[in-house]
Amino acid sequence: MSFNHRDEHVDDSMLLIQANLDDMNPEWVSYIMDKLFEVGANDVFVVPIIMKKGRPGIMLNVLVEDERLSVVEEVIFSETTTLGIRYMHASCHRLAREFEQVLTRWGPLTVKVGYHQGEMVQYAPEFKECEQIAKEHKVPLKQVYEEVRMQFIQQKQKNVSS
Amino acid sequence: MSFNHRDEHVDDSMLLIQANLDDMNPEWVSYIMDKLFEVGANDVFVVPIIMKKGRPGIMLNVLVEDERLSVVEEVIFSETTTLGIRYMHASCHRLAREFEQVLTRWGPLTVKVGYHQGEMVQYAPEFKECEQIAKEHKVPLKQVYEEVRMQFIQQKQKNVSS
Amino acid sequence: MSFNHRDEHVDDSMLLIQANLDDMNPEWVSYIMDKLFEVGANDVFVVPIIMKKGRPGIMLNVLVEDERLSVVEEVIFSETTTLGIRYMHASCHRLAREFEQVLTRWGPLTVKVGYHQGEMVQYAPEFKECEQIAKEHKVPLKQVYEEVRMQFIQQKQKNVSS
Amino acid sequence: MSFNHRDEHVDDSMLLIQANLDDMNPEWVSYIMDKLFEVGANDVFVVPIIMKKGRPGIMLNVLVEDERLSVVEEVIFSETTTLGIRYMHASCHRLAREFEQVLTRWGPLTVKVGYHQGEMVQYAPEFKECEQIAKEHKVPLKQVYEEVRMQFIQQKQKNVSS
Amino acid sequence: MSFNHRDEHVDDSMLLIQANLDDMNPEWVSYIMDKLFEVGANDVFVVPIIMKKGRPGIMLNVLVEDERLSVVEEVIFSETTTLGIRYMHASCHRLAREFEQVLTRWGPLTVKVGYHQGEMVQYAPEFKECEQIAKEHKVPLKQVYEEVRMQFIQQKQKNVSS
Amino acid sequence: MSFNHRDEHVDDSMLLIQANLDDMNPEWVSYIMDKLFEVGANDVFVVPIIMKKGRPGIMLNVLVEDERLSVVEEVIFSETTTLGIRYMHASCHRLAREFEQVLTRWGPLTVKVGYHQGEMVQYAPEFKECEQIAKEHKVPLKQVYEEVRMQFIQQKQKNVSS
Numbered sequence: 013m014s015f016n017h018r019d020e021h022v023d024d025s026m027l028l029i030q031a032n033l034d035d036m037n038p039e040w041v042s043y044i045m046d047k048l049f050e051v052g053a054n055d056v057f058v059v060p061i062i063m064k065k066g067r068p069g070i071m072l073n074v075l076v077e078d079e080r081l082s083v084v085e086e087v088i089f090s091e092t093t094t095l096g097i098r099y100m101h102a103s104c105h106r107l108a109r110e111f112e113q114v115l116t117r118w119g120p121l122t123v124k125v126g127y128h129q130g131e132m133v134q135y136a137p138e139f140k141e142c143e144q145i146a147k148e149h150k151v152p153l154k155q156v157y158e159e160v161r162m163q164f165i166q167q168k169q170k171n172v173s174s
Numbered sequence: 175m176s177f178n179h180r181d182e183h184v185d186d187s188m189l190l191i192q193a194n195l196d197d198m199n200p201e202w203v204s205y206i207m208d209k210l211f212e213v214g215a216n217d218v219f220v221v222p223i224i225m226k227k228g229r230p231g232i233m234l235n236v237l238v239e240d241e242r243l244s245v246v247e248e249v250i251f252s253e254t255t256t257l258g259i260r261y262m263h264a265s266c267h268r269l270a271r272e273f274e275q276v277l278t279r280w281g282p283l284t285v286k287v288g289y290h291q292g293e294m295v296q297y298a299p300e301f302k303e304c305e306q307i308a309k310e311h312k313v314p315l316k317q318v319y320e321e322v323r324m325q326f327i328q329q330k331q332k333n334v335s336s
Numbered sequence: 337m338s339f340n341h342r343d344e345h346v347d348d349s350m351l352l353i354q355a356n357l358d359d360m361n362p363e364w365v366s367y368i369m370d371k372l373f374e375v376g377a378n379d380v381f382v383v384p385i386i387m388k389k390g391r392p393g394i395m396l397n398v399l400v401e402d403e404r405l406s407v408v409e410e411v412i413f414s415e416t417t418t419l420g421i422r423y424m425h426a427s428c429h430r431l432a433r434e435f436e437q438v439l440t441r442w443g444p445l446t447v448k449v450g451y452h453q454g455e456m457v458q459y460a461p462e463f464k465e466c467e468q469i470a471k472e473h474k475v476p477l478k479q480v481y482e483e484v485r486m487q488f489i490q491q492k493q494k495n496v497s498s
Numbered sequence: 499m500s501f502n503h504r505d506e507h508v509d510d511s512m513l514l515i516q517a518n519l520d521d522m523n524p525e526w527v528s529y530i531m532d533k534l535f536e537v538g539a540n541d542v543f544v545v546p547i548i549m550k551k552g553r554p555g556i557m558l559n560v561l562v563e564d565e566r567l568s569v570v571e572e573v574i575f576s577e578t579t580t581l582g583i584r585y586m587h588a589s590c591h592r593l594a595r596e597f598e599q600v601l602t603r604w605g606p607l608t609v610k611v612g613y614h615q616g617e618m619v620q621y622a623p624e625f626k627e628c629e630q631i632a633k634e635h636k637v638p639l640k641q642v643y644e645e646v647r648m649q650f651i652q653q654k655q656k657n658v659s660s
Numbered sequence: 661m662s663f664n665h666r667d668e669h670v671d672d673s674m675l676l677i678q679a680n681l682d683d684m685n686p687e688w689v690s691y692i693m694d695k696l697f698e699v700g701a702n703d704v705f706v707v708p709i710i711m712k713k714g715r716p717g718i719m720l721n722v723l724v725e726d727e728r729l730s731v732v733e734e735v736i737f738s739e740t741t742t743l744g745i746r747y748m749h750a751s752c753h754r755l756a757r758e759f760e761q762v763l764t765r766w767g768p769l770t771v772k773v774g775y776h777q778g779e780m781v782q783y784a785p786e787f788k789e790c791e792q793i794a795k796e797h798k799v800p801l802k803q804v805y806e807e808v809r810m811q812f813i814q815q816k817q818k819n820v821s822s
Numbered sequence: 823m824s825f826n827h828r829d830e831h832v833d834d835s836m837l838l839i840q841a842n843l844d845d846m847n848p849e850w851v852s853y854i855m856d857k858l859f860e861v862g863a864n865d866v867f868v869v870p871i872i873m874k875k876g877r878p879g880i881m882l883n884v885l886v887e888d889e890r891l892s893v894v895e896e897v898i899f900s901e902t903t904t905l906g907i908r909y910m911h912a913s914c915h916r917l918a919r920e921f922e923q924v925l926t927r928w929g930p931l932t933v934k935v936g937y938h939q940g941e942m943v944q945y946a947p948e949f950k951e952c953e954q955i956a957k958e959h960k961v962p963l964k965q966v967y968e969e970v971r972m973q974f975i976q977q978k979q980k981n982v983s984s
Contacts (some may be wrong), residue, residue, distance in 0.1 A: 026746065032867060035946055039197040039463050042228045043470070043477050045712060055678040057680060057717070058230050060222035060384075061883075064855060065949075066204045066552015068220055068231050069867070073709075075746060085915060089938045090476045093946065096916040098836065098885060105733060106744040110885040128737045136683055136741065139363050146367070152414045153367050158651070165648060183592055188584065197460055201949050205956070205963050207550060219518060219555070220413060220548040222870075223397075224382040226369060227463075228714015229383070235547075236586060240496060247429060251452045252962045255460065258430040260350065267571060268582040290575045298579065301551075301849050308853070314900045315853050324813060327806070356543060359622055359687045362716050369714075384708035386544040388531060389625075390690050390876015392706055393543070394716050408593060415615045417622065420592040422512065422561060428509075437831060449674055482975070521849040525787050528876045529794070529801050544878055546708075546870035554853050554868050556878050576800045625687050632691070638738045639691050674908065693874060705842060705879070706872040720870075723908060751896060754906040776899045784845055784903065787875075 020108040020127065026054070026076045029088070029099040032061065034069035036093040041070070044091045048074050051083045075102070081085040095155070107134065118145045118156070123164045135164055180272040182289065187240045188216070191250070191261040193224065196231035198255040203232070206253045210236055213245045216266070238306065269296065276325040280307045280318070285326045297326055344432040344451065349402045350378070353412070354424040356385065358393035360417040365394070368415045372398050375407045378428070399426065431458065438487040442469045442480070447488045458489055506594040506613065511564045512540070515574070515585040518547065520555035522579040527556070531575045537569045540590070561588065593620065600649040602630045604642075611648045621650055627644050668756040668775060673726045674702070677736070677747040682717035687793040689718070692739045696722050699731045702752070712795065723750070741786055755782065762811040766793045766804070771812045829938060830918040835888045836864070839909040842871065844879035846903040851880070854901045858884050861893045864914070885912065916945070917944065924973040928955045928966070933974045945974055 017119030045056045055075040063069040072092065076084050081099065088097055089113040107126035112135075114123055123139050146153040207218045215236040225231040234254065238246050243261065250259055269288035274283055274297075283303050288296030299322035308315040370378045379399040387393040396416065400408050405423065412421055431450035436459075438447055445465050450458030461484035470477040531542045541561040547553040558578065562570050567585065574583055593612035598621075600609055607627050612620030623646035632639040683796055692702045703723040711717040720740065724732050729747065736745055755774035760783075769789050775781030785808040794801040855866045864884040873879040882902065891909065898907055917925050917936035922945075924933055931951050936944030947970040956963040 028746065028748065032865060035199050035201045035949075036479075037197050037199065037481070038225075038231055040477050040481075041230055041710075042714065043467055044516075049712070055680060055952065056712060057719070059707060059719075059869060060230060060710075062324075062548055062552060062851075062870075064552075064859070066548060066865060067308075068203055068222060068232050068548050070200075071867070071869075085938075089917065089936075089943045091478065093478070094943055095919060095934070095936045095944055096914055098838065098912045098914045100748050100838065100910050100912045102746045102748045104744055104746045104820045107737065109743060124743070126737075126743045128733075134741055134743055143367055153364050154361075154415065154417070157361070157364075158647070161644070162648060162651060163283050165644070168218050172535050190584065190586065194379060199964075199967070202963050203548075204552065205953055206625075211550065217518060218550060219557070221383060221545060221557075222548075223515055224365075224384075224710055224714060224716050226373070226714075228366065228710060228712075230710050233381070233383075247452075250337060251431065251450075251457045253964065255458055255964070257433060257448070257450045257458055258428055260352065260426045260428045262352065262426045262586050264584045264586045267583045271576065271581060272428050286581070288575075288581045288671060288971075295575045296579055296581055301521075305853055315850050316847075316901065316903070319847070319850075320809070320813070323806070327810060356541060359625075359685050361683050361685065362711075363683045365716055366714050383545060384716060386527075386546075386872055386876060386878050387686075388535070388542060388876075390528065390693075390872060390874075392686050392689055392708060392718050392872050394686075395545075409614075413593065413612075413619045417620055419595060419610070419612045419620055420590055420660070421590045422514065422590045424514065424586050424588045482971070485968070486972060486975060489968070521847050523805070523845050523847065524878050524880075525800075525845045526801050526805075527878055531876075541800055546878060552855075554848050554851055554870060554880050556848075577802065579802070629691055639688050640685075640739065640741070643685070643688075676908065676910065689872075690876065697874070703842060704874060705881070707869060707881075708872075748910050750908045750910045751906045754908055755899065758907060772905070773900075774905045776895075781899045782903055782905055787845075 018106070018109050020129070021106060023077070023104045023106065025104040026104045027076055027078050027081055027099045028102045029074040029076060029081070029084055029097055031072045031088055031092060031094040031097045032063060032069055033072060033092055034063045034067040036070075038070065040091065044072070044087070047087050047091060048118075051087055052076060052080045053084060075103060075104070111138075112164070114155055114160060114167055116159050116163050118149055118159075121145070121160050123160060135161070137161065180268070180271050182291070185239070185266045185268065185269060188264040188266045189238055189240050189243055189261045189317040190264045191236040191238065191243070191246055191259055193234045193254060193256040193259045194225060194231055194249055195234060195256055196225045196252055198232075200232065206234070206249070209249050210246060213249055214238060214242045215246060227333070237266070247274060267336065273300075276329055277321060278321050278325050280311055280321075283307070283322050285322060294330075297323070299323060337374050342430070342433050344453070346432060347401070347430065350426045351400055351402050351405055351423045352426045352430045353398040353400060353405070353408055353421055355396045355412055355415055355416060355418040355421045356387060356393055357396060357418055358387045358391040360394075362394065364415065368396070368411070371411050372408060372413060376400060376404045376412055377408060420467045431466055436460075436488070438484060438491055440487050441473070445469070445484050447484060456492075459485070461485065462483075504595050506615070507592060509563070509590045509592065511592045512588045513562055513564050513567055513585045514588045515562060515567070515570055515583055517554055517558045517574055517578060517580040517583045518549060519558060519578055519580055520549045522556075524556065526577065530558070530573070533573050533577060534570060537573055538562060539570060553586040561590070565609045595608070597624075598650070600646060600653055602645050602649050604635055604645075605643040607631070607646050609646060621647070623647065640644075661675065666754070666757050668777070669754060671725070671752045671754065674750040675724055675726050675729055675747045676750045677722040677724065677729070677732055677745055679720045679736055679740060679742040679745045680711060680717055681720060681740055681742055682711045684716040684718075686718065688739065692720070692735070695735050695739060696732060699735055700724060700728045701732060723752070741812070759786075762808060762815055764807050764811050766797055766807075769793070769808050771808060777792045780816075781811070826921050828916070829967055830914060830939070833887070833914045833916065836912045836914045837886055837888050837891055837909045838912045839884040839891070839894055841882045841898055841902060841904040841907045842873060842879055842904055843882060843904055844873045844877040847879075848880065848977060850901065851882075853878060854882070854897070856896050857901060859892060861897055862886060862890045863894060885914070910979075922974070924977055926969050926973050928959055928969075931955070931970050933970060942978075945971070947971065
């Protein structure tokens with residue numbers, strides 16, 4: 013039933029890029045994060061920090077393959093107000109991932125599953141799908157998550173026992 | 175040796191004023207805080223928050239007597255980017271405070287002392303004075319604090335035993 | 337050129353509703369914030385906090401008119417994991433607001449303007465519009481903001497001098 | 499199977515007590531939180547804030563019935579370094595709560611259930627019990643939670659259908 | 661009087677491991693931190709962050725010797741919900757540490773002392789011991805700290821002068 | 823009109839030094855940050871974190887050239903309470919920077935300009951100067967910023983068209 017697979021692996025060619033922003037309109041942050049994902053960032057997040065003179069700044073963090081450094085810099089320099097960025101070499105250990113489908117009362121929904129050394133260690137309903145179901149069927153989002161998780165576990169148990 | 179005294183009291187006429195800022199240059203925050211203290215704010219502080227669309231905003235908090243509401247609003251509306259503020263009624267319980275002097279190896283320094291129902295519960299070296307001593311005498315700031323606290327305690331103990 | 341107007345006023349019938357969440361999937365937060373705006377919340381924001389046993393929780397804050405308390409509670413109880421909420425009475429002082437249009441190199445764009453006692457104290461480009469222009473015309477978002485602000489100021493100055 | 503019950507209710511006699519701490523050893527925080535719970539606080543939490551001169555302080559928050567104000571103050575004044583506290587009147591809306599037991603592969607475990615207007619809206623495994631099972635049986639804590647939640651739902655469904 | 665000694669040194673074989681968590685129950689954090697210390701982590705801490713779609717996530721940080729990477733990963737993958745971790749090489753400069761005992765009014769208590777290039781730069785009462793004394797003798801924790809620090813300094817001064 | 827120039831460059835010999843502080847008086851932080859800038863730190867900032875036992879600590883971050891490691895350590899060990907620091911190798915990409923002057927209604931003021939591959943991407947009024955003008959002329963700081971930015975853009979446009 014899986015329709016996607018990536019093997020567990022370690023990627024040693026990653027960079028963690030950081031830029032401290034103490035003079036930028038925070039309204040722009042979500043737009044900038046989206047743009048960074050578009051140019052290939054593996055992850056983007058923001059950390060509230062305190063900078064010199066007690067300024068409540070934010071530290072932009074971008075995790076990306078080293079070969080994409082320059083396109084990420086292009087976005088940061090053109091869209092934020094920073095005069096410089098820094099980066100550190102990082103290694104990423106990523107689990108094997110599969111997307112499996114489970115049958116729920118609202119039809120089939122996707123679960124993202126993570127495997128460590130061949131063993132399932134994570135499974136999580138896909139947010140976007142659950143959000144859409146919650147809206148359409150006017151049920152609490154947490155109930156959609158619960159149903160998806162329940163059905164997934166029961167499906168797994170059936171597969172094991174059969 | 176005390177040269178200042180305020181009795182312990184409860185003040186029921188305080189307001190906690192809050193403004194959420196999601197589109198302001200954080201560089202301006204320290205300037206704005208200073209201005210708010212100048213017009214009589216009892217306390218000013220800033221809380222990192224997450225606003226709609228995931229914006230990393232800040233919530234400005236001003237604690238002030240209700241009769242100064244309009245002057246504080248004047249500063250907030252003219253210096254920040256907010257289109258509105260909110261406020262809640264608050265009561266402040268303030269300890270009796272005295273400023274006492276202790277003799278240290280660098281001369282006399284001030285300790286702010288707090289009394290709850292007649293009993294000493296707090297004492298703290300004055301930051302500004304300690305900072306100046308640390309700079310002048312090229313000693314770690316923490317050592318200045320330690321010395322002031324030590325001398326204060328020993329002075330207190332002498333007063334008790336004599 | 338204005339097409340919307342609301343007078344400056346103080347609204348004394350507001351509530352600040354708070355719920356501490358220490359056992360909820362943070363993925364759901366943006367969905368919940370959207371839902372709270374839908375049922376009439378004036379503002380919704382989230383504060384990172386530390387709860388008992390060192391749990392990194394979040395405090396959900398909803399600012400709303402008191403008559404909408406129950407619909408907000410309905411959303412909080414059905415969509416979050418909390419077993420209780422608290423609320424405090426608050427007053428909101430809101431500036432007079434107008435939406436004005438300015439002519440930019442990309443066509444007319446909106447500026448939200450705030451007036452305090454008849455005097456203009458705030459003006460801010462509309463995020464959504466600027467974001468769309470930035471995407472369509474492939475220009476940095478900050479440049480769109482700058483252009484809108486520039487044109488707005490120059491238009492104001494012309495009106496004054498003519 | 500329930501062995502505890504409290505009706506849904508609104509309590510209008512609560513206080514939210516706050517103290518800003520900018521000169522206290524953060525090591526003491528957990529101890530102080532424990533003490534505040536001991537003297538009857540309904541909730542205690544801490545918010546990272548930025549105080550004057552850019553100090554990274556913390557705001558201590560205590561939610562408590564108004565008649566316990568003085569015992570809470572006693573703890574705050576004797577255990578923290580603050581020279582004053584503030585408090586605001588608050589109302590608490592608390593769900594009806596029941597503790598139910600479910601049978602899991604590790605024996606019976608407790609689920610805390612919340613009811614809003616007679617309808618179940620929350621259920622959560624008891625942390626302490628799950629933690630103990632995870633340690634004893636050397637299984638991931640998240641697996642214990644999952645099992646408890648699964649069994650609880652299935653038990654509920656059986657009760658409904660029978 | 662010392663009963664433990666480690667020389668000042670730099671350890672170049674450390675890793676800083678990070679995992680961003682945006683879909684995990686924060687209740688589990690303290691349990692996971694404890695487990696990471698058990699398998700040999702030198703330090704574990706958590707940073708509040710803002711992730712994509714404005715999610716209020718947390719970044720788990722583990723500082724550990726590189727040879728323990730896999731046991732730390734084992735805990736992270738089995739106990740958290742992450743699908744991947746990253747790590748960066750780090751060097752740790754650790755001061756020489758001694759545990760010394762001082763005689764207080766409540767009996768002997770321990771002070772952890774740090775030496776940089778042979779000179780004492782840090783000394784701190786042991787939290788656990790002070791907490792226990794505070795509970796047993798019903799004295800404020802801050803008073804226990806003060807007494808231990810006082811006695812330690814006086815003891816040091818005596819040793820120097822004798 | 824420029825009176826300062828530094829070319830765009832990448833500096834691969836930087837260190838990001840970090841120290842977790844869970845038992846230090848936060849009052850000292852601004853003093854310590856100032857001292858770190860004095861001994862040559864390129865940047866200093868503080869991150870609110872949660873440490874073991876739920877302690878609300880702070881992580882001090884210092885970005886500095888590797889040859890200044892020992893002077894930075896000297897400040898950290900003598901002024902903070904930490905028993906160890908860690909550092910990671912980092913590369914800094916810094917834009918070309920020029921300081922240009924613009925003529926405003928309050929006289930000439932400085933703008934810091936950043937160039938990426940020969941193209942202007944950033945410009946920012948100098949905070950200290952604007953702050954001084956705001957105080958002297960009793961105008962809102964944000965108005966000073968606006969004026970400086972306006973004049974700068976118009977000056978640039980004139981240079982292009984002439």
